[in-house]
Amino acid sequence: MRQLLVLVFLLGLIATAFSILSNRPSAIDFRIYGIGLGMTRQQVQAKLGPPQEEKPAEVPGIFSTATYPKGEPTITYSLEGTVLRVRGSRLEWPDGVLLPTHSKLAVQETFPRAGSVAKTEFWLPDQRVVFRTWPLGDFASEGFESAELSVPYLMRERPRIPEQWENALLEDTARRSQNNFEVLQKSEVIGCFFCIEISPRSSQMLVDHQDELLTGRCPACGQPALLGGTRDEITPSYLRSVHDAWLRP
Numbered sequence: 417m418r419q420l421l422v423l424v425f426l427l428g429l430i431a432t433a434f435s436i437l438s439n440r441p442s443a444i445d446f447r448i449y450g451i452g453l454g455m456t457r458q459q460v461q462a463k464l465g466p467p468q469e470e471k472p473a474e475v476p477g478i479f480s481t482a483t484y485p486k487g488e489p490t491i492t493y494s495l496e497g498t499v500l501r502v503r504g505s506r507l508e509w510p511d512g513v514l515l516p517t518h519s520k521l522a523v524q525e526t527f528p529r530a531g532s533v534a535k536t537e538f539w540l541p542d543q544r545v546v547f548r549t550w551p552l553g554d555f556a557s558e559g560f561e562s563a564e565l566s567v568p569y570l571m572r573e574r575p576r577i578p579e580q581w582e583n584a585l586l587e588d589t590a591r592r593s594q595n596n597f598e599v600l601q602k603s604e605v606i607g608c609f610f611c612i613e614i615s616p617r618s619s620q621m622l623v624d625h626q627d628e629l630l631t632g633r634c635p636a637c638g639q640p641a642l643l644g645g646t647r648d649e650i651t652p653s654y655l656r657s658v659h660d661a662w663l664r665p
C-alpha cells in the first residue's frame with residue numbers, strides 16, 4: 417500500500433513537471449505608444465494623427481516608414497498598410513510599461529527570460545520584441561532606451577532571432593535564403609517568398625555581395641527572399657506559407 421502511494425506521488429510529480437515544461441508562455445500584447453503589429457493606417461491615425469513624414473524604407477517600393485509629430489514612434493507599413501514594425505521609447509503591455517526612467521536591471525527583472533542579442537540589445541525569445549538599453553553617463557548603470565516590435569523579416573539582421581522563435585519553417589528558410597546563390601543556380605526553379613513569384617533559374621537573378629557570401633535577390637521584387645528547388649517543392653502554396661511565417665504580424 418505504501419509503495420503504491422509513493423508510486424502515485426511520483427507519477428503526480430512527473431505529470432506536474434511535464435505540464436510546466438510543456439506550458440509555453442502565451443504571447444503578450446505588446447504595444448509601443450499604443451501601436452501594435454498588424455494595426456491598419458486608419459487605426460494608427462486615430463491614435464497618433466497623420467504622420468509627420470513618410471518615405472520609402474530600406475526596401476523601396478515595398479515598405480514605407482512613417483514618423484509622427486512627437487518624433488516617435490517610427491512605423492514601417494506593408495504595401496497593404498498594416499504595421500510590420502514599430503519602434504519607440506514607450507513599451508506597454510496589459511499590466512505594465514517600460515520607459516527611459518527604468519534601469520536595465522528593471523527590464524531584466526520584468527522579463528527574466530529576455531536573452532542578449534548584443535551588449536545593448538536583448539529580446540524575448542518567443543515574442544516579436546527587442547529592447548535597447550543605453551549607458552547613463554556615469555557608466556555605473558544602464559537604462560531602457562527603446563523597444564522594437566517587428567515581423568521576423570525585418571529582424572533578419574539579427575540572424576539568430578528567427579531560430580529562437582521556434583518556428584521550424586522560419587529556421588529552415590532563414591538558412592536557405594541566405595548565402596544561397598550557388599544553390600539557386602543549380603535549382604530547377606527559384607521562388608520568392610516575398611512576392612510569391614516563381615521563375616526558371618536562368619532568369620536574371622540579382623546578387624548581394626556581403627563578406628564573400630552571395631545571396632540571390634528576386635528578379636521580380638529585388639528581395640533576398642529566394643528559395644531554390646524542384647517544381648514540385650517550390651509551389652505558390654509553399655511560398656505563401658513561408659511568406660506568412662516571416663511577414664504576418
Ligand SMILES: [Zn+2]
Nearest residue numbers: 608611634637
Ligand atoms: Zn520577389
